[in-house]
Amino acid sequence: MEKDVGRLGERVTYKTLEEPEQKIFDGKPFPLIITPSDDEQFVDSTDVNEWLKEKKEDLKDLLLKYAAILFRGFPVDAPVHFDKFVRSLGFDAFPYIGGAAPRNVVVGDVFTTNEAPPDKLIAFHHEVSQAPKSPETIFFYCDVPAKENGQTGIVLSNVVYREMKKREPDFVAELEEKGVHYIRVLPDGDDNNSAIGRGWQSTYLVTEKHEAEERAREQGTTFSWLPDGSMKTTTMLLPAMRVDKRTNKMMWFNAIDDAYRAYDDARNIPEESVCFGDGKYMEADKMDVMKDVLESNAVDYMWRHGDVIMIDNIQVLHARRPFEHPRKVYAWMCI
Numbered sequence: 001m002e003k004d005v006g007r008l009g010e011r012v013t014y015k016t017l018e019e020p021e022q023k024i025f026d027g028k029p030f031p032l033i034i035t036p037s038d039d040e041q042f043v044d045s046t047d048v049n050e051w052l053k054e055k056k057e058d059l060k061d062l063l064l065k066y067a068a069i070l071f072r073g074f075p076v077d078a079p080v081h082f083d084k085f086v087r088s089l090g091f092d093a094f095p096y097i098g099g100a101a102p103r104n105v106v107v108g109d110v111f112t113t114n115e116a117p118p119d120k121l122i123a124f125h126h127e128v129s130q131a132p133k134s135p136e137t138i139f140f141y142c143d144v145p146a147k148e149n150g151q152t153g154i155v156l157s158n159v160v161y162r163e164m165k166k167r168e169p170d171f172v173a174e175l176e177e178k179g180v181h182y183i184r185v186l187p188d189g190d191d192n193n194s195a196i197g198r199g200w201q202s203t204y205l206v207t208e209k210h211e212a213e214e215r216a217r218e219q220g221t222t223f224s225w226l227p228d229g230s231m232k233t234t235t236m237l238l239p240a241m242r243v244d245k246r247t248n249k250m251m252w253f254n255a256i257d258d259a260y261r262a263y264d265d266a267r268n269i270p271e272e273s274v275c276f277g278d279g280k281y282m283e284a285d286k287m288d289v290m291k292d293v294l295e296s297n298a299v300d301y302m303w304r305h306g307d308v309i310m311i312d313n314i315q316v317l318h319a320r321r322p323f324e325h326p327r328k329v330y331a332w333m334c335i
């Protein structure tokens, strides 16, 4: 049952819905769902953009408080509207260097989310947490919902950290002390059959091997070239948790679940795609606990046409559920 719980000016209402669309953590709904008030519909996307410009500081405050905001019921009917939606909030695009997913530009700074086949698993991760710099805010927009499933799962990193610390304190201490490396073989050219099929050329936005080497070195990544022209990379030592300096809360800031479960293709072995800082691989029983913690706290909302979700990439991990075509969900990543 829907309930109105607040308003942002005259035009917009906060709703709480029942699961699976939303859950309550520490007394707050996650994600916050906002929608036009019944008596204040928006006429078109330009009208929405004017309103966003006016309310952008309020919306950023709400994002910090709630970690994710789902905008539902607004006239955002095409990727070009989505591009302007994000720009109206004053964000700048994050250069997608070092990420794993094969993506295409649709319009402006709108990307396809991941060109990988619908049955490929994309497990929980913070966007680009396997590189030293990550986007702070990310947006997804649904143009066409999947015929079946295709939810985006989201989970609060601080909740994951707290539960992991309760259930596996020694594992958390080891992670905290040693940090992690991610290991990935990048194909020569994009492989759209793999969820991590971004070739070394598009991973580093280059055409020549020596340029890829330079970019890798800039990120502290070590590498070797394999006989088929692919590039095996090991990231610099990265923390598996971070303190969110804005709130002083500890975040489970990593892509361990995704690497361990989903870095699976002709070139990569998932269980060997992430290791502790000393080279030791993760233990399967610990990975099962982590999966349980992530899944039991996740919210899987069903996409509707026109939905836009704004996610604080420091506070929230996300995942893509398998689906049946057609599904068109686009992304925008912000510095």
Ligand code: FE2
Residues within 6 Å of the ligand: 125, 126, 127, 318
């Ligand atoms: Fe992602």
